[in-house]
Amino acid sequence: MTIQPLADTNLFKPIQVGRYQLQHRVVLPPLTRYRNDTDQAPTELAVEYYGQRSSKVGTLLVTEATFISAAAGGYDLAPGIWSGKQVTQWNRVFNKVHENKSFIFVQLWHLGRASKPDGLKARGLPYVSSSANYITDEDKQLAKKVGNELRALTVDEIKQTVKDYAQAAANAIKAGADGVEIHGANGYLPDQFIQSTSNTRTDQYGGSVENRVRFVLEIVDAIVAEVGADRTGIRLSPWGLIAGMGGAAYNPEETFGYLLEQLEKRAQEGKRLAYIHLVEPRYGRESMHIGSGVVPGDNAFAFEKWTGVVIRAGAYHEDYNHIKGHVNQNDRSLIAFGRTFIANPDLPERLEKGWELNQYNRDDFYGVGAKGYTDYPFHK
Numbered sequence: 314m315t316i317q318p319l320a321d322t323n324l325f326k327p328i329q330v331g332r333y334q335l336q337h338r339v340v341l342p343p344l345t346r347y348r349n350d351t352d353q354a355p356t357e358l359a360v361e362y363y364g365q366r367s368s369k370v371g372t373l374l375v376t377e378a379t380f381i382s383a384a385a386g387g388y389d390l391a392p393g394i395w396s397g398k399q400v401t402q403w404n405r406v407f408n409k410v411h412e413n414k415s416f417i418f419v420q421l422w423h424l425g426r427a428s429k430p431d432g433l434k435a436r437g438l439p440y441v442s443s444s445a446n447y448i449t450d451e452d453k454q455l456a457k458k459v460g461n462e463l464r465a466l467t468v469d470e471i472k473q474t475v476k477d478y479a480q481a482a483a484n485a486i487k488a489g490a491d492g493v494e495i496h497g498a499n500g501y502l503p504d505q506f507i508q509s510t511s512n513t514r515t516d517q518y519g520g521s522v523e524n525r526v527r528f529v530l531e532i533v534d535a536i537v538a539e540v541g542a543d544r545t546g547i548r549l550s551p552w553g554l555i556a557g558m559g560g561a562a563y564n565p566e567e568t569f570g571y572l573l574e575q576l577e578k579r580a581q582e583g584k585r586l587a588y589i590h591l592v593e594p595r596y597g598r599e600s601m602h603i604g605s606g607v608v609p610g611d612n613a614f615a616f617e618k619w620t621g622v623v624i625r626a627g628a629y630h631e632d633y634n635h636i637k638g639h640v641n642q643n644d645r646s647l648i649a650f651g652r653t654f655i656a657n658p659d660l661p662e663r664l665e666k667g668w669e670l671n672q673y674n675r676d677d678f679y680g681v682g683a684k685g686y687t688d689y690p691f692h693k
């Protein structure tokens with residue numbers, strides 16, 4: 314990799330995102346780090362971590378994925394935003410980011426079938442998804458063993474879940490966040506409705522593309538009604554294969570193209586979301602394996618359907634020409650850096666000046682206190 318300063322690219326041109334004027338286009342994407350307390354509230358360490366990564370004025374951060382309700386979770390030490398304590402603790406984080414004159418959106422998370430049946434059982438919670446289709450046989454065996462088998466959400470439960478999303482968005486704003494990002498990517502609950510590999514319902518939430526995206530559009534509309542379109546973003550991974558997504562008969566451009574058309578329609582009617590956040594097909598590979606076939610993966614289609622701001626994420630640190638190419642392609646792209654922003658608290662500045670980057674250590678991505686979290690050095 315040849316390091317070069319990116320100061321004279323669009324990456325360092327200010328941009329309006331929803332209500333906010335950012336000073337540059339380097340974004341901290343959502344990164345789960347499992348360092349919250351046993352009440353699933355962020356600690357003082359999180360204040361320091363997000364504080365470090367917002368140190369350049371006008372940076373956009375997205376929080377680690379955050380459960381909208383107890384029922385949406387099942388993992389320990391990931392944060393929530395349903396309790397008073399969580400709202401209070403998040404407020405400390407957001408105040409720090411605002412002291413730095415930067416911005417932060419909360420990523421709203423519901424695991425659905427990606428949760429674990431035993432963890433849910435211990436909390437007295439059901440194991441639910443769009444349909445009763447397990448990700449793996451091991452999940453199925455475990456669910457049977459602990460007596461918490463996967464089942465489809467009822468229509469009443471779907472309506473309640475949509476309300477839970479809106480409530481979580483309201484809580485995030487109450488805690489002082491600048492906005493929320495719906496986690497519609499990586500095989501979690503909204504994706505489990507969107508994709509036909511997991512969604513085999515035969516009611517108004519399954520079958521046609523229109524029916525499969527109904528749930529996520531209801532979430533969008535409920536959150537927009539609660540906090541405003543200009544404080545709402547959504548993350549999607551059209552090409553993702555995580556958590557059993559994809560599948561032989563799967564056509565990402567048709568499904569996600571339709572969803573983006575619906576979001577663009579709302580935008581034309583005055584409700585434009587702050588941004589669409591796209592996970593890139595794995596960069597550096599020419600094609601993605603979908604089921605037994607191989608299809609080219611390219612998010613270019615999304616730029617045709619959606620005319621607003623787009624954040625792109627996925628392996629950009631590997632190639633500065635790739636970053637430049639995508640950010641200069643148009644005047645509405647931001648680039649998110651995951652693993653590299655973990656290792657470089659001052660990443661925007663390093664990219665701007667062409668400074669050397671710290672290397673990330675995968676071993677402490679998750680759950681080991683300050684080490685690998687707040688102790689990566691700033692450039693001298």
Ligand SMILES: Cc1cc2nc3c(=O)[nH]c(=O)nc-3n(C[C@H](O)[C@H](O)[C@H](O)COP(=O)(O)O)c2cc1C
Nearest residue numbers: 342343344345377378626627628629650651652678
């Ligand atoms: C430790 C770790 C935790 C992550 N947690 C989340 C998450 O909570 N929500 C999410 O949407 N993506 C999550 N991701 C994916 C990142 O947001 C990003 O899309 C991915 O790391 C690719 O970008 P990169 O190649 O720059 O690291 C995570 C990735 C890593 C490495």
